Amino acid sequence: MARDANVVLHDETNDYDGTSHLRDVRDALNTAVLAGELSPGAFPTRYAQAVDEWLSGLLDEATTHKTRGYALVAVGGYGRRELCPGSDLDVVLIHRLRRNFRRVAQGIWYRIWDVGVHLDHSVRTRREALSVAQSDLKAILGMQDGRVITGDNAGADRLLVEVRDLWKKLAPSYLDEFDEQSQHRHQTAGELAFLLEPDLKQSAGGLRDAAGLKALSIAFPELANLVEAPEFLAAETLLISARVALQCRTRSTSDRLLLQEQDGIAEMLSFSDADELMAAMAEAGRTISARFTEGWRRARACVRRPTATHGRAEEHEGMGIVVRNDEAALAKGADPSSDATLVLRLATVAAQHNIPIERESLDRLALEAKAPNAPWTDALRDAFIALFSSGRPLVTSVEALDQRHLLELYLPEWSAVRNLPQRNAYHRFTVDRHLLEAVANARDHFEDVDRPDLLVIAALFHDIGKGSPGDHSEAGKEIVESVARRMGFDERDVETLTKLVSYHLVLAEVATRRDLNDPATATVVAKLLGNRSNLALLAALSEADGLATGTAAWGPWKAELVALLVERVGQVLDGIPLDVGPPAGLTDEQRELLAAGELGLSVNGRRVTFVAPDRPGLLATVAGALALNGCNVRRASAIEASPGMAMEIFEVEPAFDRLPDFERVKRDVAAALAGTLELDERLAEQDHAYAHARRPVAARTADARVVFDNETSELASIVEVRAIDRMGLLHRITAAFASSGVDVVSAIVDTLGHEVVDTFYVRNQSGGKLNKRDIDEVQALIEGVLSNAA
Numbered sequence: 179m180a181r182d183a184n185v186v187l188h189d190e191t192n193d194y195d196g197t198s199h200l201r202d203v204r205d206a207l208n209t210a211v212l213a214g215e216l217s218p219g220a221f222p223t224r225y226a227q228a229v230d231e232w233l234s235g236l237l238d239e240a241t242t243h244k245t246r247g248y249a250l251v252a253v254g255g256y257g258r259r260e261l262c263p264g265s266d267l268d269v270v271l272i273h274r275l276r277r278n279f280r281r282v283a284q285g286i287w288y289r290i291w292d293v294g295v296h297l298d299h300s301v302r303t304r305r306e307a308l309s310v311a312q313s314d315l316k317a318i319l320g321m322q323d324g325r326v327i328t329g330d331n332a333g334a335d336r337l338l339v340e341v342r343d344l345w346k347k348l349a350p351s352y353l354d355e356f357d358e359q360s361q362h363r364h365q366t367a368g369e370l371a372f373l374l375e376p377d378l379k380q381s382a383g384g385l386r387d388a389a390g391l392k393a394l395s396i397a398f399p400e401l402a403n404l405v406e407a408p409e410f411l412a413a414e415t416l417l418i419s420a421r422v423a424l425q426c427r428t429r430s431t432s433d434r435l436l437l438q439e440q441d442g443i444a445e446m447l448s449f450s451d452a453d454e455l456m457a458a459m460a461e462a463g464r465t466i467s468a469r470f471t472e473g474w475r476r477a478r479a480c481v482r483r484p485t486a487t488h489g490r491a492e493e494h495e496g497m498g499i500v501v502r503n504d505e506a507a508l509a510k511g512a513d514p515s516s517d518a519t520l521v522l523r524l525a526t527v528a529a530q531h532n533i534p535i536e537r538e539s540l541d542r543l544a545l546e547a548k549a550p551n552a553p554w555t556d557a558l559r560d561a562f563i564a565l566f567s568s569g570r571p572l573v574t575s576v577e578a579l580d581q582r583h584l585l586e587l588y589l590p591e592w593s594a595v596r597n598l599p600q601r602n603a604y605h606r607f608t609v610d611r612h613l614l615e616a617v618a619n620a621r622d623h624f625e626d627v628d629r630p631d632l633l634v635i636a637a638l639f640h641d642i643g644k645g646s647p648g649d650h651s652e653a654g655k656e657i658v659e660s661v662a663r664r665m666g667f668d669e670r671d672v673e674t675l676t677k678l679v680s681y682h683l684v685l686a687e688v689a690t691r692r693d694l695n696d697p698a699t700a701t702v703v704a705k706l707l708g709n710r711s712n713l714a715l716l717a718a719l720s721e722a723d724g725l726a727t728g729t730a731a732w733g734p735w736k737a738e739l740v741a742l743l744v745e746r747v748g749q750v751l752d753g754i755p756l757d758v759g760p761p762a763g764l765t766d767e768q769r770e771l772l773a774a775g776e777l778g779l780s781v782n783g784r785r786v787t788f789v790a791p792d793r794p795g796l797l798a799t800v801a802g803a804l805a806l807n808g809c810n811v812r813r814a815s816a817i818e819a820s821p822g823m824a825m826e827i828f829e830v831e832p833a834f835d836r837l838p839d840f841e842r843v844k845r846d847v848a849a850a851l852a853g854t855l856e857l858d859e860r861l862a863e864q865d866h867a868y869a870h871a872r873r874p875v876a877a878r879t880a881d882a883r884v885v886f887d888n889e890t891s892e893l894a895s896i897v898e899v900r901a902i903d904r905m906g907l908l909h910r911i912t913a914a915f916a917s918s919g920v921d922v923v924s925a926i927v928d929t930l931g932h933e934v935v936d937t938f939y940v941r942n943q944s945g946g947k948l949n950k951r952d953i954d955e956v957q958a959l960i961e962g963v964l965s966n967a968a
Contacts, residue, residue, distance in 0.1 A: 200293045203228040208263055211426045211446070218422035218446060219415055226252075226259040229267065233286070234328035240285035247274040248282060249329035251338070254298070257323035258389070262421045264431030266296040268320060269327075272334050275303060296431070304337045311341050315355050318345050322393045342396060349397030350481040357474060360390065370417075371463030372611035374601065378421045379433040383463030385421065387470040388414045398477045404469045413462035419447055420459065435459070437601060453599055460597035460608055468581050472537055479503055495527045507536035514543050518550035519561040521584055525575040526561070529568035535578045544582040549590075553666040562588065562665070566634045569621040573614045580610070591657050594645025606728040609644050615726035616640065616719075623718035628711055632671060635662065636678035636719050643679075655680040678715055681706055685720040686731075689739035690928040691898065691937040697756045698891050700746035710751055717744045730929070735812060735831075764819065772820050777851070779844045784830050786840060788847065792824040795916035797925070800826050802857035802909030803846040806864065807838035811908055815924040833905075858913075861906035882964040886953050894923050894939040895948040897956065901964050903934045911936060914959040919943050920952065 207225055210216035216224070230252075237250050254268035255261060267290060273279040283301045290297045302310065311318040321341040326334045363380055370381035379385045388410075395401040404410060423446040424435055435443070444455035492500040498512030498520050506528035514520050521543050528535045550558055566572060579585050586592050595609040607615060620637040624630040639661065643653030658679045662672045684703060692699045707713050720740055724732025749756055764772070771778035771789040780787040788800050801811055809830045819825040830837070849855035887896040899911060908927060915922050915938065923939040942952055 200229065200232045200290075200295065203232075204263060208426045208429070211422065214446075218419040218426070221422045221426075222260045222262060222418060225261045225263070226256060229256070229261065230327050233269070236286045236289050237282075237328050240282045245329045247330055247333075248272070248279070249331060249334035250286070250327040251324050251334050252327050253320040253324045255323075255385075255389070257320070257325050260385075260418055262418070263425040263429075264296075264433075266298045268298045270299070270307065270321075270324070271301045272307065272329075272337060273301065273303060274330075274333060304333055304340075307337055308340060308344065311344055312348065315352050315359070318348070318352075319390070319393050321345075322396050323389070345393070346397045349394070349477070353474070353478060353481060356390070356394075360387070360470075360474070369463065369467065369611075371460040371467060371597070372607040374599070374605065374607075375434055375436050376459065376463065377434050378417050378424070381463070383465075383467030383470070384433075385414070385417050388417070388466050391466075391470045391473045394473050394477050398473075398480055400480060401473045401476060404473050407469070409465050410469050413465040416447075416458060416462045417466075420455075423447060440601070452601065456599035456601065456608075457597040460599070464577075464581060464597075468578075471534075475505075475534060496523060499524050499527050501527065501531060501533070502536075505534050505536040506531065506539070508539040508542060514546040515548055518548070518555075518558050521547050521579065521587070522558075522561040522565045525572075525579055526565040526568060528578070529565065529571040529575040532571045535575065540578060540582055540584075543579075543584055547584060547587055549587045552664045554664065556666065559665050559667075563631045563634055566617050566638060567621060567624070567630065570618045573611075573618055576614055589661065591642060591645070591661060595642060598645055600644070604727065604730050607726070609641055612726050613638055613641055616722045619722035619725045620718060623722065626718050627714045629671075629674075629715065632674055632678070633715055633718055633722075635665075635667075636675055636682070636715065637722050639675070640679050640682040640719060640723055651680050651683065654682075674712060674715070677707070677712060678719055681716060682719055682723060685716055685740050685743060686724060686736065687928075689743040690736060691926055691935055692896070693891070693924050693926065693937075693939050694739065694742055694746065695924075696891050696893055696939070698893075700743065700750050700756060702890060703743065703747045704750035707747070707751075710748060713744060713747055713751065735829075768819070768825065772823050772825070775823065777844065777848055779840060781840050784837070786828045786830055786843075788826045788828075788844075789819065790824060790826075790847075790851070792822055793851075794919070795913055796824055796851075797826055797922050798909050798912035798916050799850045799857065800828070800847055801912055801925075802861060802906055803843050803850060804828065804830060805833075805906045805909055806846060806857065806860055807843045808833045809838060809843070810929070811925070811927055813924070813926050814908075814922075816922060857906075857909065861909065865905040882961075884957050884960050884964075886948070886957070888947055888953075891939065894941050895953075897938045897940055897960075899936045899938070899960060899964070901934060901936075903929060907934065907963075908936060910963045911938075911960055914963050915940060915956065918952070918955050918959055920948065920956055921945075 204225060207216060207221055207228070211218055211221055233250055237245055237248060241248055249272045251257075251270045251272055252268065253270055255265055256268045261267075271279070271283050271286065273282070279301060283299075287297060287299055307321070311321055318341065321338065322345055324338045324341065326338070363386065364382035367377045367380040367384070368382065370376040370378070370383040373381065377384060391401070392405050395405045420435065420443060421433060423443045424433070424439055425431065427439055427442055427446070440452035440455060444450075444452045447455060449455040449458065492502045492509070494500055494509070495506070498509050498517060500507055500509045506524055508514070508520070508524065512520060524535060524539065524543070554562075565575070568575070576585060580592075580596065586596075592610070595613070598609040600607070600609060600612070605612060616637040617634060620633050623633065627633050635658070639654060639658040641650060641654065642657050643650035643655070646653035646657070655676045659672055659676045662675045667675065684706060688699060688703055694700075707716060717740065721732065721737065724736065746756055767780050768787065768789070771780060771787075775791070778789040786804070790796055797814060797816060801814065804811055810833050811828050811830055813829040815827050817825040817827065832838075846855055850857050882901040883899075885898040885900075887898070890896055901907060908925065912922055912925065920940045920942060923941060925939075926937045928935045928937070940948065940956075942948055948956065
């Protein structure tokens with residue numbers, strides 16, 4: 179069948195006395211979309227047509243063919259004919275004080291409920307509907323999209339005209355509430371353009387904003403050009419099509435575009451892949467969000483002018499820039515074509531005052547501004563750094579420039595990361611937004627570094643290499659080197675910037691994947707950075723980057739470890755001997771546990787200590803018992819405490835809502851050591867039980883790998899295992915070490931959203947590093963574990 183060919187909407191023999199009619203029609207349309215016979219964009223009008231026909235029959239039946247004095251009115255998304263498979267039906271029954279209106283309404287509503295369609299309904303007279311509209315923002319907004327489905331048109335049509343006139347009258351008084359509700363929704367659902375898994379309806383830049391802007395344009399005709407713009411209509415169409423495709427695929431009412439659905443929806447919407455889909459979604463979200471924000475601002479300006487306090491004389495903010503009507507704007511006579519700093523200075527004024535940039539000025543800049551010559555002048559570089567040193571408000575200002583591709587005049591390299599998705603749960607934002615968030619965070623560290631300008635540039639470019647093939651740190655190093663020279667930085671500054679971008683992950687990775695009690699750890703980092711200035715810059719960049727990435731990337735645990743590493747690297751750079759290594763002494767409680775000569779437990783917050791008679795596989799056993807009881811291990815270390823006794827110290831966090839009863843963990847450890855608890859079997863059962871709750875959190879599965887390092891540490895061999903995170907994985911890996919006779923000195927777990935990087939410091943039975951034969955044997959065992967866990 180040809181795409182968008184006719185799909186049967188109703189059965190001529192159906193007399194509306196069953197409950198299957200609408201469900202059958204919807205299912206037929208769903209099937210046609212999934213089969214490629216109907217485009218997702220064509221679904222809403224087809225479905226709305228089917229619902230119109232069905233409801234017409236229901237009203238006719240409920241009134242026994244006497245519809246005079248009754249009318250069914252579609253409002254909201256149904257009124258706009260934007261019905262998706264999971265949409266509610268927003269319906270109002272209008273009546274003229276008919277005696278049987280309750281029976282008529284129930285006759286209609288119960289039939290709809292029987293079909294299983296969500297219904298948002300009301301029954302009103304014309305006067306009641308007008309009264310509700312006067313006091314209920316949601317009601318009056320929904321009625322702006324109202325249309326008569328069937329019944330007595332005269333009264334209903336009159337009502338719709340009156341409600342629209344009422345909205346034009348009341349809209350100014352509703353603006354604050356409208357803004358408050360929008361802001362709350364945006365804060366809750368985030369920004370569609372920059373999220374991994376956006377809400378197509380509720381997010382900023384989503385369909386709710388598109389509908390809100392249309393409603394504003396009814397009350398404020400000055401906004402008509404915003405909703406009639408081709409780019410706005412195209413963005414709205416894409417979001418509606420994606421919403422239809424999502425709900426057809428999932429057979430649900432969900433509006434959240436989950437990661438695991440993106441590849442299939444990309445295919446349904448004729449995108450080459452999910453990356454292209456999500457880039458287009460980002461552009462659509464930016465378009466709707468920008469116009470929604472501008473629409474509300476212009477509506478507010480219409481209400482406020484002219485008054486004694488607004489419409490005041492322009493305030494000059496430097497050559498060519500003024501503030502008027504609470505917006506940063508170009509002054510009369512400003513020439514963007516001859517002043518390369520003007521774009522940047524205008525955005526800086528907007529950021530400093532936390533006000534928007536005037537749309538007309540942005541339009542002028544888009545037409546007249548020119549790319550600057552290279553190398554940049556000092557004034558241009560200073561203007562660029564001033565903008566990106568503005569703190570949190572710079573995000574909004576730069577976004578306004580980026581909407582018109584003005585940032586690319588200065589940084590052509592930006593186009594490679596603009597709207598670039600990072601399709602894993604480790605990152606919250608697209609690459610471009612992540613970079614701006616990192617720059618905004620960097621502002622909090624200006625007092626901690628001697629070159630804030632270099633910190634700003636490093637933050638802006640640390641992930642720029644993600645738009646290029648290969649390792650993004652290496653690609654970013656080459657890009658920032660070229661850009662820094664174009665900006666006019668001297669060779670010493672260029673070297674610093676390339677080092678910061680190249681090593682921007684070093685502190686976080688070393689702190690969470692290496693033993694900080696090994697003196698070699700701090701020494702290696704010190705050699706990379708070379709001086710205290712670079713260390714301070716990299717520490718600030720690491721935190722700015724981590725906070726911009728998300729809670730999975732930066733929290734108290736990681737911040738504490740990075741701070742400790744920075745302290746010790748600083749000592750090395752200052753020539754101060756490191757006082758590190760295993761604890762020199764034991765606490766009284768630990769001594770008592772060791773003296774008992776049996777399995778013992780001590781808990782201090784999230785630090786859990788087990789002592790037990792030494793035996794192979796003890797670490798694996800305790801790690802398995804912790805996993806079985808809902809604990810994630812972040813760090814584990816073994817201490818040579820006393821002859822015949824081992825001490826295992828774990829830093830843990832809850833896998834679910836709370837930490838477990840550690841006495842129960844102790845009982846499980848005892849049972850496993852006694853052979854009465856099969857840890858592997860129980861962990862496998864638990865993993866299977868929770869498998870249904872797991873869903874993909876990255877677009878592409880990371881390759882599992884095992885890497886050995888016999889050079890860095892003088893104390894032990896380092897084994898780094900990267901794998902998909904699974905319940906009990908640490909237990910299985912440490913058990914593999916034990917089976918090969920390898921002693922684990924310490925274990926460090928770094929979770930990267932969907933995967934883990936487990937680092938082990940290990941020794942052979944003689945207390946030395948692993949030899950080639952040991953390495954080959956251990957590698958085979960661990961790869962077997964990872965293969966079985968896949």
